[in-house]
Amino acid sequence: xxxxxGKSKSATCAACHGTNGIAMIPMYPNxxxxxxxxxxxxxxxxxxxxxxxxVMSPMAKPLSDEDxxxxxxxxxxxxxxxx
Amino acid sequence: xxxxxGKSKSATCAACHGTNGIAMIPMYPNxxxxxxxxxxxxxxxxxxxxxxxxVMSPMAKPLSDEDxxxxxxxxxxxxxxxx
Numbered sequence: 001x002x003x004x005x006g007k008s009k010s011a012t013c014a015a016c017h018g019t020n021g022i023a024m025i026p027m028y029p030n031x032x033x034x035x036x037x038x039x040x041x042x043x044x045x046x047x048x049x050x051x052x053x054x055v056m057s058p059m060a061k062p063l064s065d066e067d068x069x070x071x072x073x074x075x076x077x078x079x080x081x082x083x
Numbered sequence: 084x085x086x087x088x089g090k091s092k093s094a095t096c097a098a099c100h101g102t103n104g105i106a107m108i109p110m111y112p113n114x115x116x117x118x119x120x121x122x123x124x125x126x127x128x129x130x131x132x133x134x135x136x137x138v139m140s141p142m143a144k145p146l147s148d149e150d151x152x153x154x155x156x157x158x159x160x161x162x163x164x165x166x
Binding site for chain 1: 106109110111112113115116117118119120121124133134135162163164165
């Protein structure tokens with residue numbers, strides 16, 4: 001996966017999940033340092049509808065497998081403490 | 084919420100999510116330092132079926148609102164880096 005490509009793809013995500021992967025809003029999860037494989041599974045679940053959320057479903061819809069791999073690698077690479 | 088009660092309740096969770104909240108298995112999420120309100124929402128979703136997972140659904144089924152509040156407070160209180 002390409003962490004740099006994941007970073008540029010994450011511009012939209014940062015609004016809720018924070019530029020450092022620590023969510024700005026208490027209802028939304030921190031993603032920094034999260035398990036890469038877990039992130040891939042959740043993005044695919046939002047994309048295929050097995051997991052539903054008003055905000056995340058439309059966000060995940062347009063993502064390709066490659067986008068998902070890159071985004072997951074990017075967020076997994078971030079410092080879990082957000083530094 | 085009662086973090087101590089959450090800690091004792093978390094004995095079963097530790098098998099997958101780690102005694103320090105950093106998951107042992109790449110498919111399962113780290114919970115350490117996660118957003119408390121997000122954790123409450125996910126446990127309730129697993130309990131009421133709006134979010135489904137073969138492992139988590141039966142885990143969440145027996146939890147009371149108080150258990151959920153305590154577990155969420157406990158995991159949110161853990162160091163995100165797992166130290």
